[in-house]
Amino acid sequence: MLAITTLHKAFQVSGTSIAALRGLDLEIARGEFFVLLGPSGCGKTTMLRCIAGLERPGSGTIVIDDTVVFSTRPQLWVPPERRPIGMVFQSYAVWPHMDVYENIAFPLREGVRNLERGRIAERVRSVLDLLGLNDLANRPVTTLSGGQQQRVALARALALQPKVLLMDEPLSNLDLRLQIYLRRQIKELMHRLGLTTVYVTHNQSEALEIGDRIAVMENGRIVQIGRPIELYRNPEHETVARFIGEMNLIEGRVAFTEGDYAVAETALGVLRAHAPRSTSLPPGERCFVGVRPEDIEVGTGHAPPGPNECSGTVTTVRFIGDGLAYTCQVGSLELKLKAHRRTELAPGAEVRLAFSPEFCVLIKPRDEEPRGEDEAEQLSRQPRMAAE
Amino acid sequence: MAVHERNDTSSGGPGGIALVYGLALLGLASVAVSLLGNILASFSDRADIGHFTLLNYGELLGEHGLGDVTLRTLMLGVGSVSMMLFFGFPIAWILSRTDFAWKRMTIGVLVAKLAIPGFITAMSYVWLLNPTSGLVNRMFGATALGAEPVFNIYGLGWICLLQGAVLVPACVFLMLPAFQHLDATLEEAAWVSGVSPARTIRRVVLPLLAPAVLGAAMFFFVISVETFDIVGLIGLPGGIKVLSVWIYDAMHPAIGMPDYGFAAAVGILLFLMSAVAIGFYIYFVRRSERYAVVAGKGRSSPPQSLGLWRWPALAFVCGWAFIAFVLPLVTLIWVALVPYLQVPSSAALKTLSLTSFNFALSYIGTPLLNTSIVAAGAILLALTWGASISWVVTRSGTRTGLWLDTAVFLSPAVPSMVAAVAFQYLGIALYRWLPIYGTIWLISLAIGTRLLAFCTRTINAASWQIHRQLDEAAYVSGVSRLKTFRYIYLPIIAPSLFYSSAMVGLLSVRELTVPLIIDAGKAPVVSTLVFQLQTNGNHNVAAAVAIYMIALLVALVFIASRLSGADRPAQSRRQAQGRSAERREPVPLLAAE
Ligand SMILES: Nc1ncnc2c1ncn2[C@@H]1O[C@H](COP(=O)(O)OP(=O)(O)OP(=O)(O)O)[C@@H](O)[C@H]1O
Ligand SMILES: [Mg+2]
Numbered sequence: 001m002l003a004i005t006t007l008h009k010a011f012q013v014s015g016t017s018i019a020a021l022r023g024l025d026l027e028i029a030r031g032e033f034f035v036l037l038g039p040s041g042c043g044k045t046t047m048l049r050c051i052a053g054l055e056r057p058g059s060g061t062i063v064i065d066d067t068v069v070f071s072t073r074p075q076l077w078v079p080p081e082r083r084p085i086g087m088v089f090q091s092y093a094v095w096p097h098m099d100v101y102e103n104i105a106f107p108l109r110e111g112v113r114n115l116e117r118g119r120i121a122e123r124v125r126s127v128l129d130l131l132g133l134n135d136l137a138n139r140p141v142t143t144l145s146g147g148q149q150q151r152v153a154l155a156r157a158l159a160l161q162p163k164v165l166l167m168d169e170p171l172s173n174l175d176l177r178l179q180i181y182l183r184r185q186i187k188e189l190m191h192r193l194g195l196t197t198v199y200v201t202h203n204q205s206e207a208l209e210i211g212d213r214i215a216v217m218e219n220g221r222i223v224q225i226g227r228p229i230e231l232y233r234n235p236e237h238e239t240v241a242r243f244i245g246e247m248n249l250i251e252g253r254v255a256f257t258e259g260d261y262a263v264a265e266t267a268l269g270v271l272r273a274h275a276p277r278s279t280s281l282p283p284g285e286r287c288f289v290g291v292r293p294e295d296i297e298v299g300t301g302h303a304p305p306g307p308n309e310c311s312g313t314v315t316t317v318r319f320i321g322d323g324l325a326y327t328c329q330v331g332s333l334e335l336k337l338k339a340h341r342r343t344e345l346a347p348g349a350e351v352r353l354a355f356s357p358e359f360c361v362l363i364k365p366r367d368e369e370p371r372g373e374d375e376a377e378q379l380s381r382q383p384r385m386a387a388e
Numbered sequence: 389m390a391v392h393e394r395n396d397t398s399s400g401g402p403g404g405i406a407l408v409y410g411l412a413l414l415g416l417a418s419v420a421v422s423l424l425g426n427i428l429a430s431f432s433d434r435a436d437i438g439h440f441t442l443l444n445y446g447e448l449l450g451e452h453g454l455g456d457v458t459l460r461t462l463m464l465g466v467g468s469v470s471m472m473l474f475f476g477f478p479i480a481w482i483l484s485r486t487d488f489a490w491k492r493m494t495i496g497v498l499v500a501k502l503a504i505p506g507f508i509t510a511m512s513y514v515w516l517l518n519p520t521s522g523l524v525n526r527m528f529g530a531t532a533l534g535a536e537p538v539f540n541i542y543g544l545g546w547i548c549l550l551q552g553a554v555l556v557p558a559c560v561f562l563m564l565p566a567f568q569h570l571d572a573t574l575e576e577a578a579w580v581s582g583v584s585p586a587r588t589i590r591r592v593v594l595p596l597l598a599p600a601v602l603g604a605a606m607f608f609f610v611i612s613v614e615t616f617d618i619v620g621l622i623g624l625p626g627g628i629k630v631l632s633v634w635i636y637d638a639m640h641p642a643i644g645m646p647d648y649g650f651a652a653a654v655g656i657l658l659f660l661m662s663a664v665a666i667g668f669y670i671y672f673v674r675r676s677e678r679y680a681v682v683a684g685k686g687r688s689s690p691p692q693s694l695g696l697w698r699w700p701a702l703a704f705v706c707g708w709a710f711i712a713f714v715l716p717l718v719t720l721i722w723v724a725l726v727p728y729l730q731v732p733s734s735a736a737l738k739t740l741s742l743t744s745f746n747f748a749l750s751y752i753g754t755p756l757l758n759t760s761i762v763a764a765g766a767i768l769l770a771l772t773w774g775a776s777i778s779w780v781v782t783r784s785g786t787r788t789g790l791w792l793d794t795a796v797f798l799s800p801a802v803p804s805m806v807a808a809v810a811f812q813y814l815g816i817a818l819y820r821w822l823p824i825y826g827t828i829w830l831i832s833l834a835i836g837t838r839l840l841a842f843c844t845r846t847i848n849a850a851s852w853q854i855h856r857q858l859d860e861a862a863y864v865s866g867v868s869r870l871k872t873f874r875y876i877y878l879p880i881i882a883p884s885l886f887y888s889s890a891m892v893g894l895l896s897v898r899e900l901t902v903p904l905i906i907d908a909g910k911a912p913v914v915s916t917l918v919f920q921l922q923t924n925g926n927h928n929v930a931a932a933v934a935i936y937m938i939a940l941l942v943a944l945v946f947i948a949s950r951l952s953g954a955d956r957p958a959q960s961r962r963q964a965q966g967r968s969a970e971r972r973e974p975v976p977l978l979a980a981e
Contacts, residue, residue, distance in 0.1 A: 052864050080863040087864040093857035097879045110875060111866030153861075160865055 001196045002028040002051070002164055007060035009046055009220075020046040021057065022220040028164075028213075031194045033187060035211035037201060039243065043220040044200040048166050051198065052087050053080035065163045081112055086157030087166040090173065092149045094141040094156070101137045104128070104156045113160065127155040130189070147178050154186070158193070165190070165197045171206070183210050204244050208232065216240045234276060238366045241290050248296075248335045249288040249363065254281045262362045264289050267333050268310045273360035281364065288363040293325070293338040295359035298345070299352040308357060314349045328353065404870030409788075412780045415773025416792055418837045419799045423659070425810030426802070429652035432813070444649035448657070453629065458657065461613050461630040463544060464551075465665075468612035469605045471552020475708045476559040477601065482701050483560070484567035487691040490702060497709045498557040499949050503941035504716060505898040506554040506617030507915065508934045511922050512719035513550060514621060515729060517541035523719070526731050542626025551618045553712040555608050562607070566600030603672035607800070610662040610669075614803030616901040620919065631658045635805045639812075639905050648813050655806035666801035720938075724931035748932035755917040756936075758828045759897055762913055765832030766839060766896040767889045773836075774843030775885060779873060781844070782851040783859060793848070799841045808834055808905035815906075828911045831903050835896045842895075843888045850884035851877075883951065890948035897941060914940075 009021040020043045028034045036044045049055040051062060053069065061071040064085070069078040094103050101124055107113070108120045115123070128134050131151045136144065141152060150170060157165055170186075171179045187210040190197045201207050207214050208228040215225045216239065223237045235241040241249060252266030262275035264287055273289045281287050305311055312330035319325075324344065328335045328351060335353070345351065433439040448454065482488045483495070516524045519537035528538045540546075575588050583591070619632055631654055638651035694701055723729065724744050730736045777796060781789040802810075811834040815825030824830045858880065862872040878885070900915040907916055914937050921930035 052860075054860050054863065080860070081866045081868055083864070085864055087861065089857045089861060091855050091857050093855060093861035095858060095861070095876055095880070097882075106875065107862060107865030107867050110871050111862075111868075113866050156861070156865065166864075 001030040001032070001065055002026070002198070003061075003063040004051070005061045007047070007050060007062070008058040009043075009050060009055060010058055020220055021050070024060070024220070024222055026215065026222065026225075028196060028198065030196055031191075033190055033197045033199065033210060033212040035199045035201060035207045035214045036217060037204060037207040037211075037214050037243070038217035040202055042217045044202070044217060045168055046220075047217075048087075048168050048198060048200050051164070052085055052166055053078060053083050084163040085166055086160045086162035086164075088150075088153045088157050088168070088170045090169045092146075092153040092173075094144075094149050094152050096140075096142050099138050099140050100128075100133060100144070100152050103141055103152055104159045107156065108159060111160075123159050123161075127159045130158065131155045146174055147182065150174065150182070158195075163196065165195050167197065167199045169200055169202070172201070172203070179206070186210070208244065216243060234274065234361050235290060235363060236276070236361075237364050238288060241288070241361075241363050245292060246336060247290045247292050248337075249290050250333065250335075251286070251288055251365075254283050254285050254287050254362070256283050257281075261357060262287075264362065267331055269305075270307070271355060271360060272308055272357040273362045274358060275362035281362065286365055288365060289355075290361045290363045291355050291359055293336045294323075295356070296335065296337045297354040297356065298326075298337060298339050298343055299354065300345075300349070301352060302350075305352060306354075308355045308360070309352060311350065311352050314345050314347050314351060317345065317347060404868055405873065407870060408776045408779055408873055409784075411772055411776035412792060415769075415777050415837075415840055416795055418769075418773070418833065419796060419840060421814055422799065422807035422810050422834070422837050423802045425814045426652045426655045426659070426806045429648045429809060429813035430656050432649050432652075441649075444653040447650055448653040451634075457629050457631060457634060458661075460544065460628070461632075461658070461661065464548065464619070464630050465609040465613040465661075467544065467548030468551040468555065469609050471549050472555040472559050472608055472612075473552075473601070473605060475553060476556045476563070476604075478701075478704060479556065479708065480560045480563045480567050482694075482705065484564060485692055486694050486701070488694060488698060488701055490705070494705050497705075497713055498560055499945060500942070501554075501557045501713050502894065503938050503945045504713065505900065505915070505937075505941070506551065506615065507621050507900045507919065508720065508938070509554055509712065509716045510550055510618045510621035511918070511930065511934065512716040512723070513541055513546070514625075514922075515723055515927060516715070516719055517546070521729055523729065523731050541622055542628065544623075544628055547618050547622050547628065549711075550622070551612055551615075553708065554618070555611065556708060556712060559604050559608055562604045563597075563600050566597060570596055599672045599675035603669050606665045606669035606672065609665045610800060610803065613658065613661060614805055614901070616805065616904060620900065620904065621922065625923075631661075632803075632805050635809065636904070639809065646812075648809060648816070651809050652806075652813065655803070655809050658803050659801065659806050662803055663801045666798060670797075717938075720931050720934055723927055724935055727928060729927055744928035744932040745935075747929045748936060751917060751921070751929065752914065752933055752936060755912045755914045758911055759913040759915070762828050762832045762835060762903070763893045763896040765829065766836040767892045769833065769836030770839045770843045770892045771885060771889055773840055774847050774888065775878065775881070777840075777844050778847040778851050778881075779877060782848055783856065783877065793844070796841050796844050799837075804838055804899075804901040805905060807838055808902045811837075812906050826906060826910050828913070831906050831911060831913070832896075834902045834906060835899055836892075838902065839892045839895055843892065846888045846891070847881060847884050850881045854880055887948065887951040890944060890951050894941060894944040894948055897937070897944065 004024055004026040007021050007024040008019070010017045010019045012018075024047065036047060038044055046055060050057045050070070051064075056077065057070060057072075059072040062069050064083060067078075067084075068076055069083050070076060095106070098106060104124045104127060105120050108115045108123060109117075124137075125134075128137055131154060133148070133151055133155060136148060136152075141149060144152065150173075154170070167186075171182055174182065183206055186199075199210065208231075211228055213225060213227055214231055215222045216231065216237075217223065218239045224231060224235065224240045226234075231240060231244055235244060235247065238249065241247045250266045250268055250271065252264040252271070255263045255265050255270065257263070257275060257280065260274060260276060261272055262281070263270060263272050266289055271289045275281075310330050312328045312335070314326050315329050315334070316327045317324060319341075320338075322341075324339050324341055326337045326339065326345065328337055330353065337353070430444050431440045431442070433441045433443070479494065479498075483491055488494070514522075516522050517539040519525060519540045519542065522537070522539065522541065524539055525537045570593065575592055579585065579588060613630070614632060616632055616636065619628075619630060620636065622628070623630060623633055624636065634654045635651045635658070638647040638654065641647065722732065725740045725742070726736055727739055727741065727743070730739075777792055780786070781793040811830055812825070815827075815830045819825045824833075859872050859876055862876050863869070867875075898915065900919060903911070903913045903916045904919065907913070912920070914933065918930050918933050918937065921927075921933060
């Protein structure tokens with residue numbers, strides 16, 4: 001339905017060129033709910049605007065529903081109003097001088113769709129119904145709440161009956177409860193309509209909940225694409241591991257691989273980890289072994305550690321409602337773990353930790369190209385992401 | 389899921405927007421004419437248009453007293469600006485940083501002053517203070533044979549004083565945002581570091597305000613040397629030669645044809661002087677914008693308590709109001725009511741009558757119609773061009789926008805006098821194909837062009853505040869650029885369009901300089917009518933016409949100030965979120981005169 005190949009886009013800012021997209025490839029199937037996830041400034045909005053035709057890429061191709069809407073060779077450009085899309089903006093962008101009905105009807109009447117009067121009324125009614133906006137049809141949009149404005153924006157996009165619906169952080173201006181409620185509604189609605197959707201967010205829990213598939217972006221590139229559960233279970237890349245959920249990353253070097261498993265030498269000793277083909281790293285290469293806090297088994301016996309096991313000391317304990325979060329010192333490493341509240345341990349307790357190989361993953365480290373400024377920026381954003 | 393249900397070509401392809409670009413370029417062309425026309429004229433042979441020569445410059449350099457006149461023009465500018473700041477700076481300070489109890493009244497008077505143009509103010513001072521028949525001089529018995537007049541209005545000092553006083557409202561409104569938005573924490577940081585309040589003002593506050601104040605000074609320098617309001621009424625009869633008087637004289641010779649070439653050559657000199665000032669203006673505006681970024685989100689200072697100082701402050705404000713507002717208005721009414729210039733007395737009171745107002749009615753018909761047409765034309769031109777240019781500047785995202793913005797922003801560097809000569813020259817050059825030479829149409833075109841900079845600035849300010857995604861939402865919904873411009877962009881910036889129209893209307897009714905140069909006796913407007921009546925010694929009728937004119941201006945000022953309040957409605961404010969970095973404060977009321 002939507003295919004993007006080697007898309008590049010750079011912005012000229014006071015003489016210097018800022019690369020926002022660096023060779024993106026993407027293919028989205030019909031009816032799929034596709035999420036673009038990534039830290040602030042990684043190029044999500046730019047990508048969406050390129051698809052919409054609001055930004056002209058430097059090179060690459062964009063194909064929507066088997067129609068090329070942009071390509072550099074041969075030169076081809078379809079302006080935004082001629083693309084079969086709908087778009088919902090982060091700021092909603094409802095037109096303040098029109099009421100709800102007119103906001104939806106205006107593009108149908110004056111745009112390329114150019115419907116007859118009767119069909120417009122019919123279509124507006126049906127989307128108003130769909131989104132429960134019937135009572136608000138004649139209200140000036142400026143008198144609506146944020147959530148209502150957001151639904152008007154969505155209704156306006158749906159009324160166009162687009163081939164692809166683009167949404168740029170549509171919920172980020174709303175309060176948390178409303179966000180959670182609306183994201184479920186949106187997901188359910190898009191599936192019912194069978195609409196292909198590209199949804200941008202920087203909120204990983206939102207992405208995991210609503211995406212059929214997720215692409216994690218960083219620095220203008222896609223680092224991994226997959227179903228939410230795949231990304232959670234098998235992050236292939238350090239960026240993904242750090243960005244989605246919590247994960248202990250244990251640095252080491254690959255010793256050898258066999259089938260879907262690899263053995264790595266780490267500070268915790270030799271660890272066996274799951275290594276799908278796509279993460280294949282040659283022996284000797286630097287790597288991480290990742291394991292999620294809830295996947296570490298905590299035991300108390302004094303038997304010497306077996307394979308994929310080690311012993312350590314509990315340093316802190318936090319009660320987090322549905323369980324307990326510990327930090328545990330193992331040699332020079334500090335590991336996070338999460339356990340059911342029945343295993344209550346006090347700081348200072350000696351514990352045995354077991355890492356089952358199915359739950360350990362081999363992870364590709366970030367390229368170590370010097371990116372000083374970017375890196376600092378990313379770090380300064382960490383707390384914000386952690387809070388979400 | 390078909391998208392192109394009924395693909396209709398009338399929905400306008402991307403090409404439709406070319407119309408908007410076309411209008412914008414037309415506006416730019418007209419701005420270009422106001423300078424290029426003058427340059428061309430300055431190289432034109434007096435007798436033979438189309439034949440180029442350097443004679444005009446030769447004549448200018450050989451002209452007796454060139455150095456003196458240039459110097460005097462500089463002094464006119466510097467003096468006027470000094471007087472303006474003498475009144476304007478304290479008033480802006482009082483309004484923005486103190487707990488002055490009469491702020492509303494002060495602002496009311498400042499706004500009301502806009503309804504009394506400079507030339508009417510000057511005229512009433514001529515009646516009061518001229519050495520041979522001035523009312524004040526007569527009160528002192530100083531007009532008797534052999535007596536020395538107590539006051540003599542015909543001096544550069546008086547011109548500067550009056551010009552400065554007249555410019556105060558515009559100056560205050562231009563500087564006020566900078567005064568109000570100064571971040572209080574910058575001062576507080578100095579206080580908690582142990583710096584005394586007085587020293588903080590000297591070392592922190594004043595340096596931060598300096599760019600805004602110097603910027604305003606440079607901007608009004610240009611206006612002071614170019615406008616003919618005060619100079620025309622006082623300098624011309626008083627024989628005080630400055631560059632604008634030379635231009636006027638060349639355009640209105642006692643005998644023979646106007647000398648465009650010489651007028652244009654003088655114009656170039658005036659332009660160079662203004663260009664330097666505008667260069668400084670841009671430099672200072674840039675600096676103050678940079679400070680504004682630093683000051684960013686701060687709170688504005690808590691008002692400083694005046695205590696007993698409120699009385700001197702009140703006296704100061706009233707002093708200005710008396711000079712600039714009360715005295716001219718009272719004089720005007722008095723002169724209109726008595727049959728000839730006489731000192732108030734019980735005898736004079738017996739002669740009070742409304743006859744001048746009746747006379748005025750018989751004169752005012754055609755000029756009033758002309759003024760209305762000129763104003764309507766100027767509004768139409770300035771607004772159509774202004775809205776198109778603003779769209780290109782703020783929405784098209786093209787380089788053209790940047791150039792266009794700069795060119796229009798710089799256009800006030802071309803003095804009205806110079807622009808008027810340029811358009812008049814154009815009128816002659818095109819006469820065979822388009823007979824608009826000396827007509828109200830040409831006046832309208834020239835004034836519309838002059839006020840374009842004001843319009844684009846006001847509309848740009850509104851436009852930057854409105855989220856661009858409102859337009860983009862229409863594009864991605866399949867609406868063409870032209871239709872988006874028409875149905876989304878224009879309606880949303882409408883408040884700024886209404887406000888600009890009212891201001892353009894106001895300023896074109898007040899305008900004296902341009903019609904005075906272009907009018908070749910065929911196109912009298914109200915302002916030139918007053919000028920002619922006064923020049924011919926018909927004081928009472930001049931006063932009566934001026935009062936009618938003020939009534940009209942009061943209505944326009946009222947409309948404009950109402951609209952400026954509605955400049956930013958709640959709805960567009962809500963849409964403006966996240967755009968604050970690009971936001972520029974609109975100038976509340978005129979910066980054009
Ligand atoms: N109009 C522009 N001019 C210059 N640089 C831009 C422009 N738009 C985006 N960029 C730059 O391109 C990069 C990607 O920006 P983009 O808006 O796509 O990020 P994003 O992933 O949407 O971030 P966020 O989550 O904060 O919305 C950033 O470095 C940004 O500074
Ligand atoms: Mg974004």
